Amino acid sequence: METVLTHSDTTTIQLAITAVVLPFVAFLLNFLLVPKQSKLSGILSGLAICTSFALAIFVFFQVWNHPALHVQRVWFTIGGTQIQLGIWLNNLSVLMLLLVSAIALPVHIYSIAYMKGDEQYTRYFTYLSFFCFAMLALVVMDNLLLLYAFWELVGFASYLLIGFWFTREKAVQANKKAFIMNRIGDVALLTGIMLIYAHYHTFDLVTLFGAHPMGATGERWVTIAGLCFLMGAIAKSAQFPLHTWLPDAMEGPTSVSALIHAATMVAAGIFLLGRVYPLFDSTVLTTIAVIGCFTAFMAATIALTQTDLKRILAYSTISQLGYMMMAMGIGAYSSALFHLATHAFFKCLLFLAAGVIIHEMQRLKHKHKLDFDPQNIMNMGGLRKIMPVTFVTCCVAALALIGFPLTAGCLSKDGILIQGFAWAEGKSPVYLIIPIGAVLTSLLTAFYIGRLMFKVFFGESRLQGISADAEPEAHEENPLLYLPMILLALGSLFPLFSLDPLKFEKAWIVKGFAGFVGKAGSSGELIPLLISLLSIGVVAIAYIVYVKQKLQWLKFNGVLFNISYNQWYIDAFYDGVIVKATVGLSRAIAWFDTYVIDGVVKLVAGIGLVLSGISAWIDQYIIDGFLNALTYFVKQAGNFIRGFQTGRVQGYLFTMLIIVLALYILKTFI
Amino acid sequence: MSMLSSFLFISAGLFCIGLFIVLSKRNAIQILIGIEMMINAAILNLVGFGKYDNLANSGQIFALFAIVLAAAAVAVALAIILNVYRQYKTIDPAKVERLKD
Numbered sequence: 132m133e134t135v136l137t138h139s140d141t142t143t144i145q146l147a148i149t150a151v152v153l154p155f156v157a158f159l160l161n162f163l164l165v166p167k168q169s170k171l172s173g174i175l176s177g178l179a180i181c182t183s184f185a186l187a188i189f190v191f192f193q194v195w196n197h198p199a200l201h202v203q204r205v206w207f208t209i210g211g212t213q214i215q216l217g218i219w220l221n222n223l224s225v226l227m228l229l230l231v232s233a234i235a236l237p238v239h240i241y242s243i244a245y246m247k248g249d250e251q252y253t254r255y256f257t258y259l260s261f262f263c264f265a266m267l268a269l270v271v272m273d274n275l276l277l278l279y280a281f282w283e284l285v286g287f288a289s290y291l292l293i294g295f296w297f298t299r300e301k302a303v304q305a306n307k308k309a310f311i312m313n314r315i316g317d318v319a320l321l322t323g324i325m326l327i328y329a330h331y332h333t334f335d336l337v338t339l340f341g342a343h344p345m346g347a348t349g350e351r352w353v354t355i356a357g358l359c360f361l362m363g364a365i366a367k368s369a370q371f372p373l374h375t376w377l378p379d380a381m382e383g384p385t386s387v388s389a390l391i392h393a394a395t396m397v398a399a400g401i402f403l404l405g406r407v408y409p410l411f412d413s414t415v416l417t418t419i420a421v422i423g424c425f426t427a428f429m430a431a432t433i434a435l436t437q438t439d440l441k442r443i444l445a446y447s448t449i450s451q452l453g454y455m456m457m458a459m460g461i462g463a464y465s466s467a468l469f470h471l472a473t474h475a476f477f478k479c480l481l482f483l484a485a486g487v488i489i490h491e492m493q494r495l496k497h498k499h500k501l502d503f504d505p506q507n508i509m510n511m512g513g514l515r516k517i518m519p520v521t522f523v524t525c526c527v528a529a530l531a532l533i534g535f536p537l538t539a540g541c542l543s544k545d546g547i548l549i550q551g552f553a554w555a556e557g558k559s560p561v562y563l564i565i566p567i568g569a570v571l572t573s574l575l576t577a578f579y580i581g582r583l584m585f586k587v588f589f590g591e592s593r594l595q596g597i598s599a600d601a602e603p604e605a606h607e608e609n610p611l612l613y614l615p616m617i618l619l620a621l622g623s624l625f626p627l628f629s630l631d632p633l634k635f636e637k638a639w640i641v642k643g644f645a646g647f648v649g650k651a652g653s654s655g656e657l658i659p660l661l662i663s664l665l666s667i668g669v670v671a672i673a674y675i676v677y678v679k680q681k682l683q684w685l686k687f688n689g690v691l692f693n694i695s696y697n698q699w700y701i702d703a704f705y706d707g708v709i710v711k712a713t714v715g716l717s718r719a720i721a722w723f724d725t726y727v728i729d730g731v732v733k734l735v736a737g738i739g740l741v742l743s744g745i746s747a748w749i750d751q752y753i754i755d756g757f758l759n760a761l762t763y764f765v766k767q768a769g770n771f772i773r774g775f776q777t778g779r780v781q782g783y784l785f786t787m788l789i790i791v792l793a794l795y796i797l798k799t800f801i
Numbered sequence: 802m803s804m805l806s807s808f809l810f811i812s813a814g815l816f817c818i819g820l821f822i823v824l825s826k827r828n829a830i831q832i833l834i835g836i837e838m839m840i841n842a843a844i845l846n847l848v849g850f851g852k853y854d855n856l857a858n859s860g861q862i863f864a865l866f867a868i869v870l871a872a873a874a875v876a877v878a879l880a881i882i883l884n885v886y887r888q889y890k891t892i893d894p895a896k897v898e899r900l901k902d
Contacts, residue, residue: 778898781832785824 143193144202147220147271150186150228153179154263161257172253173243176260180239183267184232187225194225196643201337203273215335219273222643223405226468227270231395233622234475235263237615238390241483244611245386245490255295255384262288266395270402274334275324278406282320285396286313286367292391293383305379312376316366320403323359326352327410340409357415360407361422368400368452371426375702377449381441385486388441393448393482394475401455401471408464420460424568427453429699431575435582436695439506440485443583446698447532448478450572457569458547461554465644466546472640473539473628477531480619484525487612488587491518508586515588520613522588524620529584531623533577533666536659539628544573545659546635552658570662577666581673589678808849816842829882829892833875840871 157179165172194200203217220228239259246255265284272278286309294306324334330352333339364370369377380392391397404411404419411419430450437443451474458467491514492505503510515522531540551566621627629638697703775786815838822835844864851860886892 780894780897781824788820788824 139193140200143190144200144218144220146186147190147218147225147228150183150190150232151264151267151271153183153186154260154267158257158260158264161253161260165253167254168250168252170252172256173239173246176256176263177236177239177243179260180232180235180263183263184229184236187229187232190220191225191229194220195222199337201273203335212332214276215274216277217273217335218271219337220271223402223468224270226472226640226643227402228267230472230475231263231266231270234394234479234619235259235266235390237618238386238394238479238483240611241389241486241615242384242386244609245486246384251295255292258288258291258295259387259390262292262391262396266399269399273336275327275336275339275407276334278336278403279317279321279324282363282367282399282403283317285391285399286310286317289313289380289391289396292387293380295383295387299382301379302382305376305382309376309380312373313366315373316363319359319366320363323356323363326356326359336406340407353410354412354414357411358418360403360410361415361419364400364403364456365422366400367403368397368456369449370400370422370453370456371429372701374426374430374449375698375705378442378445378698381439381445385441385482385489388445389479389482389486392445394479397448397452398455398471398475401452401459401467404456404459405464405468408459416460416462418460420457420565423453423456423458423460424565424572425453426450427457427572428568428575429453431572431579432695433698434579435575436692437698438509439504440488440508440511440583440587441482441506443508443579444478444481444485447481447576447580450576451478451532454544454547454569454572457565458550461551461565463547463550463554465641466543466550466635468644469546469628469635469638469640470540470543473531473543473623476619476622476627477528477538477540480524480528480616480623481532483612483616483619484521484528487518487521487616488514508583511587511592512590513588513592521616524613524616525584525588527620527623529580532580533670534573534662535666536663537625539623539625541659541663542625542629542635542638545662546638546641548573548662549635549658570665573662574665574669577669578673581670582677585674585677805849805852808845812842812845812849815839815845827893827895829885829894832894833878833882836878837871837875840867840874844868844871 154176157176160175161172165175199219199221201217201219203215206214206216208214218224239256242255242259246252249255262285265281265288269278269281269285272281290306290310293309294302296302327339328334331339366373377392377397381388383392427450430446430453434443434446434450437446451470455467455470455474458464458470488511489505492511495501496503496505527538531538534541534544548566548569551569555562555566628640629635635641694700775782777783819835819838819840819842822838823832826832826835844867847860847864847867849860851858851864854860882892885897889897891897
């Protein structure tokens, strides 16, 4: 690893470290110095992330498509093993570095306005900076140990932010749920790391993948380690079966949902898969693809019927993460990361817009003294007239999510679909399920996001006595709210990623990971066109159903609706089976503890008590009794003899006489 | 009844009377008298047994020594009695109990 670094490389690395550490500095300052409700905290955190972003841009251009930079120092030594501390800047990490800071910056700006007036303003930015630090550090770390540490820290930051409004019972429940479900994945990840260490005695990713062609060895433990890493990614990226924490995590502030639970942290699972990609053999890859595809499909069906705005977006996120997962599994490494990047922009945007919409609904609720759930899309409608900026940006994001041509989402999604078909080509027809599932998901996506848009923005307000036309348009007055949205909307369009809006192969991100590009199949040209057309058709159906109010037979209340509305009963299953089983088991163990273990202990204690009682009795009555009798006798003897000592001379004389006489008598007769 | 046994009987009686006086009287002087009687009983015995030593008359000589010693003892005893009286303003031995611990 002793490559000589040039001066400019050293600078690059120092700048990268600075970019990582700056949010931490902001965190420390906010934590220690800034008063509880000070505007300063937002500015501090914002400045830190802004600088980080600038540095990340610079680092990105230094490293992208250049040889990877890797520096490390000895951290500590255990026995003969040296644990290294270092950073590894390759295409993947600088891309993530840039992406995280690029998403975090608008979210910070947005948060300054969004969290205004909150009692815990400083605490919010403290946590947010802490999260940024952990996330940025996570992406540049060069060894699994540190990766794991920061992995835990982002989870912890997420926990803190989900439970940010900790006075709400639901928020507390949600953050506990997120924490516990993530713990399952973390344990698996740790197991995977230990497995790797046990075989190769190093945590260092560069050494690990430089020297050992892992996935190709075909050994059993490599598969197991791969599955362990996959499990970690599943928990963090909210994939089936550990996805249920993410919809609940929407109890946190919406800006947090945008940054952490849509764009960055949940993508950490995908990032992890990308970071240890050489580890996976074909078994693991197929598992990844199947899980990803299933999750994508399942979450999309759930999103069809949910009524909570943020929950729909949460399930959409899960679905899109499933897409990325599937892409990883089918070998479309570059497309997965490409989709990660584009998704971060448009999903973050959707969440920020949701935040604005919810604020607006709350405002209307207070203004008209109504009682309704401001997050329920059934109560919305006609908002495009009140909030034109939100409407337009939302449209861009929705189109990107659908994969409409000219948007960034189109490029990345097409990439995945095309490579999906290419992957299934030449394999048994069973494998076709995956790309077909992806296509279905893509159509479902078009429908649910169409439903969301039409319900929220089109038609007339469903609230009684409020006409959208009567409301003045001035409620998007704060540019800090909609400026980030406009920025993100621009990022959701194609030019940021590729100059050619139709061919995903031309996107610079895909080119950057050229080594991993899967071959495009023969049907490469046809599929995107077909899917785009179909998507448009689906959106049109949604329009007819929700705006024109026709085709009402689609709104059936059958079994399928119930399955979807109740989120495939997975939560119910977890509550009913796993939670109940765990609680039951705990009760049984508690009973065992109380009655069996405690019983044995109490029995032993009882035996001890009885034994000691006996010995106390012996001590008291036999040993002490003997001594007491002895002293009693001595005392009585003394008292008796004391009687002779009267102090009178005559008494003594008389005694003497008696004794002498007695002696004589004894001498005479015996 | 020979001479000697009558001597011994008188001596024994005298001793017993002295002893009784010593044990029963409430006056130190009387007790002293009782003691003198007991000493004299012993001296009488010495004189009585002196008939077995007609040559040296050691019995009689012992008696003389004993009389002298008794006189000296009486002097000492009287001095003690005097001191006791000074101390206790009484010579009743029953009331002098300081010999007790």
